[in-house]
Amino acid sequence: MKTCRVCEHPIEPFMTFGEMPVANAFINENDFQNEYFFELKPASCSKCSTFQIVDVPKPEKMFHDHYAYFASTSKIMTNHFRLLSEEIIKNYLRSIDPFIVEIGSNDGISLQNYSRAGIRHLGVDPSQNVVEESRAKGVSAICTFFNKKSSEKIIDKHGKADIIIATNTMHHIADIKKVVSGAKILLKQKGLMITEDPYLGEMIRLNSYEQIYAEHNFIWSVMSMKYLFNLYDMEIIDVIPNEHHGGCMRYYIGHKNQHRPSNRVEEYLEEEKALGLYDQKTYEKFHHVCKTSKIEILRLLHSIKKKNKNIVGYGATAKSATLINYCGISRDHIDYICDSTVAKQGLFSPGAHIPVISQKDFFNNYPDYTLLFAWNHKKEILKKEKFYTDQGGKWIEYIPKINIL
Ligand code: TYD
Numbered sequence: 001m002k003t004c005r006v007c008e009h010p011i012e013p014f015m016t017f018g019e020m021p022v023a024n025a026f027i028n029e030n031d032f033q034n035e036y037f038f039e040l041k042p043a044s045c046s047k048c049s050t051f052q053i054v055d056v057p058k059p060e061k062m063f064h065d066h067y068a069y070f071a072s073t074s075k076i077m078t079n080h081f082r083l084l085s086e087e088i089i090k091n092y093l094r095s096i097d098p099f100i101v102e103i104g105s106n107d108g109i110s111l112q113n114y115s116r117a118g119i120r121h122l123g124v125d126p127s128q129n130v131v132e133e134s135r136a137k138g139v140s141a142i143c144t145f146f147n148k149k150s151s152e153k154i155i156d157k158h159g160k161a162d163i164i165i166a167t168n169t170m171h172h173i174a175d176i177k178k179v180v181s182g183a184k185i186l187l188k189q190k191g192l193m194i195t196e197d198p199y200l201g202e203m204i205r206l207n208s209y210e211q212i213y214a215e216h217n218f219i220w221s222v223m224s225m226k227y228l229f230n231l232y233d234m235e236i237i238d239v240i241p242n243e244h245h246g247g248c249m250r251y252y253i254g255h256k257n258q259h260r261p262s263n264r265v266e267e268y269l270e271e272e273k274a275l276g277l278y279d280q281k282t283y284e285k286f287h288h289v290c291k292t293s294k295i296e297i298l299r300l301l302h303s304i305k306k307k308n309k310n311i312v313g314y315g316a317t318a319k320s321a322t323l324i325n326y327c328g329i330s331r332d333h334i335d336y337i338c339d340s341t342v343a344k345q346g347l348f349s350p351g352a353h354i355p356v357i358s359q360k361d362f363f364n365n366y367p368d369y370t371l372l373f374a375w376n377h378k379k380e381i382l383k384k385e386k387f388y389t390d391q392g393g394k395w396i397e398y399i400p401k402i403n404i405l
């Protein structure tokens with residue numbers, strides 16, 4: 001019997017997506033035979049309402065020395081973290097010589113701002129290649145998993161943290177209690193922990209089932225975050241939604257009774273209840289939506305191929321691994337996926353093995369149709385590729401509904 005990773009209550013998956021590869025594991029032709037698969041089954045805990053995947057691959061299968069995700073490929077995300085740093089520097093750094101720790105600091109997209117401002121900081125990330133990339137930006141970072149033990153080492157060397165940032169990280173870590181127990185000791189008494197991840201409410205609203213994949217061990221809600229941090233005598237002080245990564249929520253968290261919580265926290269809890277996030281029936285409906293989406297997307301791709309038109313994918317996102325492999329999208333439908341991340345180019349998408357090539361090839365060889373896998377960057381991409389659209393190029397979007405632009 002499987003149990004909830006937060007409250008340890010028994011959990012049952014409400015559906016299965018079938019055997020899935022690790023979403024960001026872009027693969028070399030020579031490794032096709034040895035590709036790792038696991039069964040992707042989501043569940044919503046009936047006790048603490050934490051949305052989670054039931055069987056998770058080992059972290060070593062995901063966060064390693066050739067991790068393919070570099071956050072800085074998006075200008076919008078770069079700007080987003082610059083704005084967050086301005087907010088933090090202006091409002092929350094009251095001590096002399098403050099210290100900021102980031103869990104999952106990736107390529108330094110966020111910490112570079114503190115480095116430039118001369119603020120003491122430390123990034124913690126288990127993937128060596130992204131740590132090196134961040135160091136090249138002048139960021140101090142260590143390559144390790146964040147937990148109580150690494151927190152103790154950080155405290156010994158640098159002292160406690162005024163701010164702990166964990167953006168797009170909390171949902172990646174299956175052993176989440178280890179992270180929170182580390183943060184609990186690392187955070188100063190009046191310190192602030194700021195986390196941000198894809199938001200369950202938005203996933204349910206948009207039917208964006210692709211948010212569920214190997215690295216997304218959890219899709220957090222205000223209720224489940226409240227439950228988790230309460231276990232460590234910590235509380236949510238404020239929540240602010242944003243549209244990034246297909247709909248995220250930012251959580252401001254502190255030790256209990258050290259800050260005055262905003263009314264927004266209660267308001268969101270009410271809203272989540274009204275949306276059905278704490279009700280198992282919502283997930284039965286969600287399962288039905290997944291099945292319908294699979295039929296519709298394949299029907300559309302087949303009808304385009306029948307007219308002898310070609311289709312390529314835009315953005316080799318991790319998310320699309322679920323869509324591609326669950327729906328059975330293959331090289332019969334899509335010639336290739338173009339992506340600006342050099343580390344992904346020349347490799348093949350996990351599972352379906354669709355080639356990933358550079359964006360220059362997109363420009364040099366405009367396709368009839370482009371499946372917008374990076375739908376969360378729609379504005380940025382449509383602006384950048386206006387010439388393609390003006391030339392009659394068609395975009396296929398599939399979230400929240402299948403639509404041709
Ligand atoms: P991302 O938004 O990080 O989603 P996920 O977490 O699901 O991987 O991925 C966006 C991908 O799209 C990334 O590989 C970079 C790529 N991309 C482009 O190729 N061109 C662009 O203009 C943008 C914005 C992204």
Ligand code: ZN
Nearest residue numbers: 004007045048
């Ligand atoms: Zn639970």
